[in-house]
Amino acid sequence: MPIRPDTSFTGYFNSERRRQFYEGHRSLALTMILIVFLSPFAGLYVANLFGAVIGVLLSFVAYYVTPCIWQKAGG
Numbered sequence: 001m002p003i004r005p006d007t008s009f010t011g012y013f014n015s016e017r018r019r020q021f022y023e024g025h026r027s028l029a030l031t032m033i034l035i036v037f038l039s040p041f042a043g044l045y046v047a048n049l050f051g052a053v054i055g056v057l058l059s060f061v062a063y064y065v066t067p068c069i070w071q072k073a074g075g
Contacts, residue, residue, distance in 0.1 A: 013064060021067040028070065035062055 022029040036059040043055025 018064070018067055021070075025070070028066070032063055032066060035059055 022032070039059040039062075040052045040055035043051030043053070043058075045051070047054070
C-alpha cells in the first residue's frame with residue numbers, strides 16, 4: 001500500500017519527496033536543471049558578481065519551491 005504523500009510545504013524539503021517529484025516530471029526536471037545552471041550566468045551578465053550571487057540563491061529557491069507550487073497549482 002503506497003504511503004500517503006505529505007502535502008504540507010515542509011514536506012517538499014524532504015529529499016526523497018523532491019526526488020520522486022522530479023522523477024515523475026521529467027520535462028520539469030530538465031527545465032529546473034537549465035534554470036539552476038544558467039541563472040548565475042545570467043545574473044553575472046546583468047549585474048556582475050552581485051547578480052551571480054542572486055542568481056545562485058534564486059536557482060536554489062526555485063529548485064526547492066517548484067514541486068510545492070506545481071502540486072498546489074494542480075499540475
